[in-house]
Amino acid sequence: MNFxxxxxxxxxxxxxxxxxxxxxxxxxxxxxxxxxxxxxxVKNLAELGFLGMxxxxxxxxxxxDSVSYVLALQEIAKVDASVAVIMxxxxxxxxxxxxxxxNEEQKQKYLKPLARGEVIGAFLLSEPEAGSDATxxxxxxxxxxxxxxxxxxxxxxxxxxxASVYIVMAQTHPDKKSRxxxxxxVDKNTPGITxxxxxxxxxxxxxxxxxxxxxxxxxxxxxxxxxDGFGFKFAMMVLEAGRxxxxxxxxxxxTGAFERxxxxxxxxxxxxxxxxxxxxxxxxxxxMAVKIENARNLCLKAAWLKDNHQSITVAGAMAKQYAADxxxxxTTEAVQIHGGYGxxxxxxxxxxxxxxxxxxxxxGTSEIQKIIISRSLIKE
Amino acid sequence: xxILVLISNVPDTTTKIRFTGxxxxxxxxxxxxxxxxxxxxxxxxxxxxKEAGAFETITVANVGTQITESTLRKALAVGxxxxxxxxxxxQDAFFVASQLAKVAEGYDVILAxxxxxxxxxAGVGGMLxxxxxxxxxxxxxxxxxxxxxxKVHRDIDGGSQVLSVPTPVVLIVQKGIxxxxxxxxxxxxMMARKKPLNVIAPVDAESKTEFLGFELPAPxxxxxxxxxxxxxxxxxxxxxxAKVL
Amino acid sequence: MSVLVYTENWDGKFKKLSYEMVSxxxxxxxxxxxxxTALSIGHVADDExxxxxxxxxxxxxxxQDNRFESLDNKALADAVAxxxxxxxxxxxxxxxxxxxxxxxxxxxxxxNAGLVSGxxxxxxxxxxxxxxxxxxxxxxxxxxxxxxxxxxxxxxxxSFEIVENNVDTAVEVYDPQIxxxxxxxxxxxxHKITGKVLLSDxxxxxxxxxxxxxxxxxxxxxxxxxxxxxxxxxxxxxSDEGWRSHEEHVGQTGKMIAPNLYxxxxxxGAIQHLGGVSSSKVIVAxxxxxxxxxxxxxDYGIVGDAFKVIPQLIEAVKxxxxx
Numbered sequence: 001m002n003f004x005x006x007x008x009x010x011x012x013x014x015x016x017x018x019x020x021x022x023x024x025x026x027x028x029x030x031x032x033x034x035x036x037x038x039x040x041x042v043k044n045l046a047e048l049g050f051l052g053m054x055x056x057x058x059x060x061x062x063x064x065d066s067v068s069y070v071l072a073l074q075e076i077a078k079v080d081a082s083v084a085v086i087m088x089x090x091x092x093x094x095x096x097x098x099x100x101x102x103n104e105e106q107k108q109k110y111l112k113p114l115a116r117g118e119v120i121g122a123f124l125l126s127e128p129e130a131g132s133d134a135t136x137x138x139x140x141x142x143x144x145x146x147x148x149x150x151x152x153x154x155x156x157x158x159x160x161x162x163a164s165v166y167i168v169m170a171q172t173h174p175d176k177k178s179r180x181x182x183x184x185x186v187d188k189n190t191p192g193i194t195x196x197x198x199x200x201x202x203x204x205x206x207x208x209x210x211x212x213x214x215x216x217x218x219x220x221x222x223x224x225x226x227x228d229g230f231g232f233k234f235a236m237m238v239l240e241a242g243r244x245x246x247x248x249x250x251x252x253x254x255t256g257a258f259e260r261x262x263x264x265x266x267x268x269x270x271x272x273x274x275x276x277x278x279x280x281x282x283x284x285x286x287x288m289a290v291k292i293e294n295a296r297n298l299c300l301k302a303a304w305l306k307d308n309h310q311s312i313t314v315a316g317a318m319a320k321q322y323a324a325d326x327x328x329x330x331t332t333e334a335v336q337i338h339g340g341y342g343x344x345x346x347x348x349x350x351x352x353x354x355x356x357x358x359x360x361x362x363x364g365t366s367e368i369q370k371i372i373i374s375r376s377l378i379k380e
Numbered sequence: 381x382x383i384l385v386l387i388s389n390v391p392d393t394t395t396k397i398r399f400t401g402x403x404x405x406x407x408x409x410x411x412x413x414x415x416x417x418x419x420x421x422x423x424x425x426x427x428x429x430k431e432a433g434a435f436e437t438i439t440v441a442n443v444g445t446q447i448t449e450s451t452l453r454k455a456l457a458v459g460x461x462x463x464x465x466x467x468x469x470x471q472d473a474f475f476v477a478s479q480l481a482k483v484a485e486g487y488d489v490i491l492a493x494x495x496x497x498x499x500x501x502a503g504v505g506g507m508l509x510x511x512x513x514x515x516x517x518x519x520x521x522x523x524x525x526x527x528x529x530x531k532v533h534r535d536i537d538g539g540s541q542v543l544s545v546p547t548p549v550v551l552i553v554q555k556g557i558x559x560x561x562x563x564x565x566x567x568x569x570m571m572a573r574k575k576p577l578n579v580i581a582p583v584d585a586e587s588k589t590e591f592l593g594f595e596l597p598a599p600x601x602x603x604x605x606x607x608x609x610x611x612x613x614x615x616x617x618x619x620x621x622a623k624v625l
Numbered sequence: 626m627s628v629l630v631y632t633e634n635w636d637g638k639f640k641k642l643s644y645e646m647v648s649x650x651x652x653x654x655x656x657x658x659x660x661x662t663a664l665s666i667g668h669v670a671d672d673e674x675x676x677x678x679x680x681x682x683x684x685x686x687x688x689q690d691n692r693f694e695s696l697d698n699k700a701l702a703d704a705v706a707x708x709x710x711x712x713x714x715x716x717x718x719x720x721x722x723x724x725x726x727x728x729x730x731x732x733x734x735x736x737n738a739g740l741v742s743g744x745x746x747x748x749x750x751x752x753x754x755x756x757x758x759x760x761x762x763x764x765x766x767x768x769x770x771x772x773x774x775x776x777x778x779x780x781x782x783x784s785f786e787i788v789e790n791n792v793d794t795a796v797e798v799y800d801p802q803i804x805x806x807x808x809x810x811x812x813x814x815x816h817k818i819t820g821k822v823l824l825s826d827x828x829x830x831x832x833x834x835x836x837x838x839x840x841x842x843x844x845x846x847x848x849x850x851x852x853x854x855x856x857x858x859x860x861x862x863x864s865d866e867g868w869r870s871h872e873e874h875v876g877q878t879g880k881m882i883a884p885n886l887y888x889x890x891x892x893x894g895a896i897q898h899l900g901g902v903s904s905s906k907v908i909v910a911x912x913x914x915x916x917x918x919x920x921x922x923x924d925y926g927i928v929g930d931a932f933k934v935i936p937q938l939i940e941a942v943k944x945x946x947x948x
Contacts, residue, residue, distance in 0.1 A: 007450055007453055007573075008569050008570065008572075008573065010450070011450075011453070011454060011457055011564060011569045011572075012566065012569060014454075015563045015564050015565075015566075015569070018563045019563050022560070022563075047565065048563060048564075048565045048566060049565050049566030049567055050566070053566065057570075062566035062567060062570065063570065064566060064570075264916075267916055267918070268916065341916075391761075393762070393877060393896065393897055393900075394896055397761045397764045397765050399765070406761075417877070417878050418878070421878075472739075473730065473740060474733070474734070474739070474740070477730075477734075494726070495726075495742070497761070497762050497877065498760065498761055499760050499761075499767070500742065500743055500758070500759065500760055500761075500762060501740075501742055502721075502726045502729075502730070502742040502743070502779070503729070503730040503733070503740050503742060504730070505730065506698070506702075506726075506727065506728070506729070506730025506731045506734075507730040507731070507733065507734050507740075509698070509699070509731065510699075510702065510730065510731040510734035510735060511734055514699075515697075515698065515699050515809050515810065516698045516699065516727070516731065517698060517727075517810065518698060518723065518726055518727030519723040519726070519727065521871070531813070534723075535723055535872065536696065536723060536724075536815075536817075537633075537635070537722065537723060537724070537823055537825055537826070538635070538817055538823045538825075539815065539816050539817035539872075540815075540816050540872070541696075541812050541813075541814065541815045541816070542812070542813045542814040542815075543695075543810050543811060543812055543813060544810075544811045544813055545809060545810050545811070546809050552726075552727070555871060555874060555878050555879050556871050559865070560865075587772075588733075588738070588739030588740070588771065588772055588773045589739045589740070589741060589769050589770065589771050589772065590769065590770045590772060591767055591768070591769055592755060592767075592768045592769065592770055593767070593768050594760070594765050594766065594767050594768075595765060595766040595767075595768075596764075596765050596766075597764075597765070597766065600921070600922065600924075601924070603910070603920045603921070603923045603924060603925065603926040604924065604925050604926070605925075605926050605927070605928065606925065606926070606927050607927070607929075608927055608928065608929025608930065608933060608934060609933075611927060611929075611933075611934040611937035611938055611941070612937050612938070612940065612941035612944075614909065614925060614927060614938065614941075615938060615941035615942055615945055616941070616945075617925060618886065618907070618909070618925070619945055622886075622907045622924065622925070624829070624885045624886040624906065624907045625829075625853070625886070625942075625945065
């Protein structure tokens with residue numbers, strides 16, 4: 001066992017921290033209030049290499065490991081979870097999916113600009129009637145010989161209007177059920193694609209979320225990822241890796257709230273002393289610290305397994321479920337410690353609390369993670 | 381032209397300062413080390429000038445033990461091309477300047493921060509110039525290089541000046557030399573590992589000063605509050621009680 | 626043997642800090658049983674030169690040489706070192722400001738002397754020679770022994786009260802005979818702020834932070850500053866945003882100041898800011914946020930809107946002046 005980070009990992013953590021504490025913090029409240037996409041920050045983070053962190057340098061990525069990715073996402077999410085989710089979708093869903101499963105031509109054409117962060121991507125799986133249960137895809141991709149004809153609606157799509165590249169899952173062979181699903185790389189500006197209105201969300205308001213409608217959209221045959229019918233497996237394997245991203249984001253949200261509550265508890269006085277000196281507050285912080293440490297260890301363990309090419313099915317689910325759930329708990333307590341100040345926007349913790357909620361819902365709800373974990377318990 | 385940027389390894393500026401051993405030495409336990417903020421700005425300006433074609437390579441140098449290597453690596457990650465570490469415990473400014481004098485020969489421009497944020501010595505840059513027998517300009521807040529000629533902006537009391545000064549020269553820089561330090565890009569971080577970090581043995585040099593002990597300031601009396609609507613009372617207090625008006 | 630003071634002047638008059646340094650030198654000279662020599666470079670009238678005697682200067686070396694106007698660090702250091710040798714100086718005192726910091730390290734090497742920068746007040750002892758200074762950017766004090774026979778100090782302004790101590794003073798015209806070749810710094814352009822109070826020499830400083838919301842709102846602060854004869858300062862975000870010139874930025878990475886009174890409006894008091902102002906004798910904070918860390922450092926505070934407070938202060942100062 002070795003819990004030490006490498007010099008590079010620490011430098012990446014510091015770089016992410018510097019960017020978050022110097023730049024993101026400046027306008028996070030304003031962007032969140034206006035639900036404004038952080039275009040400038042995405043561009044800066046791309047230049048620093050944060051949008052294709054784990055893509056190999058051969059395809060213009062930074063070639064970093066997953067442990068670095070966890071550390072970086074945590075720092076970004078401490079300050080701005082919206083930016084963290086943009087990063088997470090691009091890195092661990094879109095880039096990861098293409099790097100692992102796309103063919104050489106697809107990588108040259110699509111992965112490279114995505115890894116450089118010149119364009120960003122979106123991952124289109126959820127549907128109005130299929131969120132957690134992805135086996136039933138209503139979107140259809142009809143095989144028309146040299147192209148597919150795509151029809152249907154996708155819901156809750158992060159980066160929907162900012163992305164240039166879509167990865168879309170749709171049903172080609174309904175009789176084969178999930179084995180008939182395909183995954184496609186779709187240029188967003190293909191005719192027939194329209195966006196629903198910007199979702200007016202409770203939190204992570206500056207990431208742009210829309211529904212996306214496909215109406216007779218022609219997708220070239222060469223844009224299918226993998227063999228015919230590989231789409232569902234593709235989506236599941238990508239989501240599995242993606243959990244590390246969302247778990248790290250949740251961990252960051254929790255850490256951000258914790259650090260603010262800890263600092264506040266040493267400044268704010270009540271009954272003649274800093275409130276940290278009241279056991280009721282100190283013990284809350286102690287509980288929060290333990291939860292964060294656990295979540296961090298789960299995230300890093302999952303990342304380590306991935307870096308060492310071992311299965312992350314269970315570890316990723318555990319990290320995602322636990323980190324999301326404790327993010328909700330920790331942020332709620334952070335608001336409580338701040339008292340009335342915690343309920344106003346300037347103090348950030350109410351925002352972190354709203355952001356935490358989404359981590360329990362998207363990319364597999366906590367309940368879905370528990371299904372995965374519990375099933376693994378009785379497997380041979 | 382060749383440029384050398386002097387790098388001091390200092391505790392993060394938000395570090396809580398504590399002392400150990402009868403208040404004789406700084407407690408480095410749990411301290412996070414960073415590039416001295418002024419040195420970091422110097423490096424940033426050096427990078428900008430390199431990108432504009434004024435220099436081909438940037439060398440950074442530090443006097444310190446192995447713990448300073450991660451700080452030098454950071455400088456390499458930001459964009460310096462090679463690093464030199466003189467392997468010694470820095471004793472005082474004269475000791476450090478004497479070490480650097482051995483590595484600084486042959487550079488046209490040497491950039492040093494106005495002071496290090498730990499011991500605030502403000503001595504190394506000027507001493508180094510004197511030891512090398514070359515020019516120095518202090519309080520430098522801007523540097524431009526055109527066709528090998530230096531245009532140096534420096535702050536003077538109540539204003540600023542633009543100077544020309546021949547090389548080799550030590551420029552002792554402060555705020556303004558660059559806007560904001562750079563965050564290393566991931567590519568830079570990966571490349572840093574492959575860049576040379578040369579460790580060299582120290583030369584004999586005596587220290588002329590010695591820290592005898594440290595002390596934390598006494599806690600301040602509580603702030604006396606005046607109501608917003610009664611701000612005039614503040615002027616009365618400053619006049620009659622504090623006697624500063 | 627003597628204590629040598631490198632004095633500074635502004636528009637032909639000695640800066641207040643020159644008197645502080647001569648007073649300090651006089652105190653040190655007494656402890657060591659030696660005399661005080663002041664070095665004046667530039668155009669200062671004889672009466673003004675003689676005025677140093679009031680604070681204990683036994684001798685004033687008057688250097689009139691226009692070449693020094695370029696503030697060439699090397700040539701100036703040469704001149705100071707030569708004067709020090711001529712006067713058998715055991716201690717050389719310069720100001721801890723742009724000029725002093727530029728010259729002192731070079732002088733120390735020339736004289737084989739130990740250097741301590743930013744010394745506060747008199748030495749704790751002269752044998753051994755132990756001085757005190759702030760370290761970790763104002764967060765702690767250190768006692769430092771200078772082991773060499775000659776010592777160079779830069780003196781932290783406002784850390785020693787001016788003391789009158791009349792002695793007979795001799796003004797001696799002095800030419801340190803620096804060769805032309807030593808002057809290599811050429812001034813191409815000088816931009817001097819005139820008619821304004823020097824921030825580094827100001828006894829009162831009025832300072833604004835991000836809470837002032839924009840450069841258009843500085844009118845009230847400037848009016849207050851003018852009434853008080855104060856220098857104007859600002860916090861880092863303000864100069865970074867370009868609301869005010871970076872010459873006004875005070876803080877750990879900007880200017881370090883130590884006025885008698887520091888008035889901070891709309892400045893939250895980040896640790897880096899406090900690092901640059903905490904040597905002020907009295908700190909006043911006006912901030913909307915009662916939790917702003919500046920109140921921890923302040924002596925007087927108002928929790929409230931700077932825009933409501935400033936007009937009241939202006940009025941009160943006017944009343945005080947007419948009273």
